[in-house]
Amino acid sequence: MTTSNDPTPPPISLHWIEKLIRIDTTSFESNLGLIETVRDDLERHGARSTLTYEATGKKANVFATLPAADGSTQGGIVLSGHTDTVPVKGQKWDSGPFEPTVREGKLFGRGTCDMKGFIGVALTLLPEMKAAQLKEPIHFAFSCDEELGCVGAPYMLADLKARGIHANGCIVGEPTDMRVIVAHKGINAYRCRVHGHAAHSSLTPHGLNAIEYAARLICFIRDQADQYRRDGPFDNAFDVPFTTLQTGTISGGIAINTIPSQCEFGFEYRNLPGVDSAPIIERIKDYAANTLLPRMKSEHAGAAIDFELLATAPTLDASEQAAITQLVRALTGDRDVRKVAYGTEAGLFQQLGIPSVVCGPGSIEDAHKANEFVTLEQIERCESFMRKLIRSMSLPA
16 A cells, blocks of 8 residues: 655556556566556557567567557657566565555655656556657557566567567666666676586595586686776776676585586676677687686596576667657756666667667666665656657647
């Protein structure tokens, strides 16, 4: 239940945002309940929708188009948001993460700023969009599995490409404090498995220690990170102005007195726009294959190292001359150049040939943590922005 001591009328989109938050769409759960609810409302207001499912069929994206006044469905602007959220397990919340609560001018709940606030505003203003005499269509692209590495949206974008649907621009409503983000880094996530040979620890030469060789590879990855930090290339408009690499998870071994036969670790790198992501993983694989593996095989012929790509998403580098960049800057009044280290689905739209920028309510600093929130002021600013967008896309009265 929403509670507040503030007598100020709440934003009109609060009802929709609360409705979305109450549906648990953490990335390991199905999002179909939310997607079907959203689809039904879009269609009720005259938008034509298509669902695209990920491989298991338990999650889906929805792409919908509200046609222009002349019936056109090509061109126009995409409003993009992801419907999944990160888990709440292990976090201590002051109120239920899926029971939206207003306190001191803030709406608390999982997904409030990342990013059901933006989606809720878009759905709330559907009647105003429908009533407007749109000179070009408005599209809605709401995805699944963004939090797993932007792995859901590609199903939707492949469908758009196959159907020949194109738009003139895309606004991805990730939390930016309603400021314009024109670039972000790429995301590349991998799992590495090192295969050794088990033996009793008293017979160390009879085994092959997978953890020790995984450690050598992890140190090589860190050396690559240090080189980028020291030598660049640099882009000082970014909050972290160089390409980064890091190892985030590791597991291996069964007992302290047993030579571990297996070690698995996960690592990622985030490349600046203009830095090709392919040579980074190729250097890591080359070190594994040509430096580590020969030494490992000299100890045990069955040694192996393999890599698995978990997720990848391209960089975003919006042109200041693009119509969508100029439009969003004009509507927000924000002229500063901002670039961020986190990734979004904007790079995927740009890769499809749809110029994109990132702009949405809330702060990324408040996402993913316990007591996630978006301020009511940010929601109101998003509503104001969306209304300006509708007017800019409407025929003269």
